[in-house]
Amino acid sequence: MMERLHRYDEELLLLEHTAAVLQWDQETFMPERAVEERSRQLSLLSEMMHRRITDPEIAAILHDLGADDAHPSGDPQLDPADRALVRRWWRQVSRMRKLPASWVKEFSELTSQAQVVWAQSRRNRDFSRFQTVLERIITMVRKKSELYGYEAHPYDPLLDEYEPDLTTERVESLFTPLKQDLVELLRRLEDTPAVEDRFLYQEYPADLQKHINTMVLEHMGFDWRRGRLDESAHPFTTALGADDVRITTRYHEPSGVSALFSAVHEGGHALYEQGARSGPLRGTSLGSGVSLALHESQSRLWEQMVGRSREFWIFWFPQFQQLFERQLQGVGLEQFLLAVNRVRPSCIRVDADEVTYSLHIMLRFELEKALVSGGLHAADLPHAWNEQMQSLVGSVPSHDGEGVLQDVHWSAGMFGYFPTYALGNLYAAQLYEQMNREIPDMRGQIVQGSYGEIHRWLKEQVHQWGGMYSSEELIHRVTGKPLDPGCFTGYLRRKYGVLYGV
């Protein structure tokens, strides 16, 4: 019976990878006019995948394997990897069966229409046009929450969709101390002198940027026989097969280093996928990153903790200076480090630094909870947004385009997604602390541009386990304690204490 589940799993995986090839091509090389048919190709594939997940055959297989609401991992006699696979499928199948086909179709049509309205509203800086369609989305999302069912909070099943087993209560227990620490750290940094970073905002030739990005990824241990680096409008990582993990970055950015940080960020995602896909779970849907938060932990660990560290730049700055002689004339390592770690409250989440970033997430978390529970209406959203932005980040958007309309997520119906970004930071810091303890002279190795042991440690501790354990289970196994926001704030305090001398 497990064999039948494995065959089913493999076929769905092949279809998912097929869709990933089509999407990757769409974002990188596809000619402009091809977009209309490509979306029909992709909807045919997603229809075929949906048909497989809702097929009575898979329900029967899971039933025969002993899976039900009380036993989501099936028969206790099965070995642990098989139980994890049963659990994954049970979760997927039972959730999908709770949503009527009519709801799925209506939601997909509504959100694809809403994304167009949102883009226009953002351009026109006018929330009112978006408000009507957002109200309909919120109504449908609340309906989804009811269909899934919940005990404590209607926001719970939405969180669980992106981060299995995550609850509103758990997020609150993590965000409350985190918020206090971040606000306090921000206050201490307020009076430090402004950083001179204009040298970053000029032309850095794209071919030289590509050259150094490729070298850094090489040092990180990205396997070029099993992946590629290309360009796209928005950087992303995608898996097109067990041995095919591709990343993209972009070179037409305001800052001369953002393409590099994007490449390192996506590189972190990619190492996770390459590792999960060559471990013992290879070829199954468990051979992949376990959740959004843990995925984000891998990209953040490489981008922020490694990539923006003094040790990292001791190695790379001289090479950078050689490549970008004109742009970096008169700039020293200290100034460069301050510039790429500049803390500056901003209204825009994607421009936020490490210290303020999680505050942007908390704001969205509070608003989503209120919208879903009915305590806040769409009409009052811009006001609530600006008020919280003032009190959390200390900065008020000058119009809705850089306020409540800045993110695509709500127009796409993605409620419950945002918290995973902040959790990624927390997982990253806790893993980094542990790694620091277990790898002797880790910082010395980073100074040498040598990341082999870091990569090996992550592979052994995290990557190879793929979807075997939940993120909270995994962090407990690796670090001996549950997720602890103190690791992240401790890391920030140490780093910015040294940088700014506070």
Next chain:
Amino acid sequence: MMERLHRYDEELLLLEHTAAVLQWDQETFMPERAVEERSRQLSLLSEMMHRRITDPEIAAILHDLGADDAHPSGDPQLDPADRALVRRWWRQVSRMRKLPASWVKEFSELTSQAQVVWAQSRRNRDFSRFQTVLERIITMVRKKSELYGYEAHPYDPLLDEYEPDLTTERVESLFTPLKQDLVELLRRLEDTPAVEDRFLYQEYPADLQKHINTMVLEHMGFDWRRGRLDESAHPFTTALGADDVRITTRYHEPSGVSALFSAVHEGGHALYEQGARSGPLRGTSLGSGVSLALHESQSRLWEQMVGRSREFWIFWFPQFQQLFERQLQGVGLEQFLLAVNRVRPSCIRVDADEVTYSLHIMLRFELEKALVSGGLHAADLPHAWNEQMQSLVGSVPSHDGEGVLQDVHWSAGMFGYFPTYALGNLYAAQLYEQMNREIPDMRGQIVQGSYGEIHRWLKEQVHQWGGMYSSEELIHRVTGKPLDPGCFTGYLRRKYGVLYGV
């Protein structure tokens, strides 16, 4: 009912294009290790397509539309485009139903194994290893011919597979006069002095080649919003959607112009697909080239008749000289024209010039006919090959690697394919002759680097009709007579008469 056929047709087309995206990626950008899973993704897709073609539902739809062996186009009341679509589907479905699933599976396994054996045998220049597996392929191909059924010759249903309605008798009626004319022309060219063409065989920088290839395709009218040009080991054209036709070429060739001729050749295929896909049959499986021979006519017309003409190079040679100053030092237009039109009997088909190329095809046609009818055994093939090569082309291979083992087709089970290459030349010449009559000052336009009217004429006369008419019907509609090999030999006599003064 036609609506149901259209929906069925559209879905199969979406799957075919999806497979084309996967194949294009495999040949251009895919990382090396991804090949194993990619082939499983592709076999899942081809299994799904096969299931659709053999589904009782499509048989019922065709039955309801009045299609049967006596009425392959269905109900005479249907409009012509609908009848053409019914015919296409009836052909596909009824052929596929004649082959047992066990035969299809065995043949697919046998040929994928045979291609590996063939590649080794060719490397080792040793036919004997390939012989055993070739014997099994021939047995299965003869069985296929019986399953399809035939009246006159067992080779007929094999020809028909690649070129609908083509028969052995028809090919013979075209090849007999063609052979006589070509052999006679070749004899006249024998005593002409050798052409000095060593300047072609040196380093031509790839980026400059890319630049000029892009310009030439631009002049041809290739629509970049609906297509791309990339690199691959073997040049090809593929359609990934109604608005997505991509071509490839290669730059690491012995000769500095072969990438350009490849790009122009594939460009001819691509203009045909772009035209068929924007005409009235757009979005249906008829909105595509009608057959291999007519497709080859489009690529040959552009590559040979336009691309190797004096008029073409009067425009491009000065630009070529500017780009490749060192390589073309002291080379004039006359010498260049002689070099790119050099007639030199060779054992290798893909290296053959326009005059000898069709003779290579005739040899394969004669041998395939004999193998399929049982008049020739695989064991006697190398001897028969060398003998015919001597008598037709006047050149004997020094070993089987450049003789009987040179082509991949037989190991892939493709019997009946080769004749379409030579027919492509015949269709091309007949179309070119007609075009010359209907476009005033066509040669003057080519001298100006202006191909707009040629492209427009081809679109109107050929491209827009897609799969509406068979190739023979189409050539009759366009030129007022059946396919006539005299147009091709007339074209060759005039061209080489002027070039070599014979």
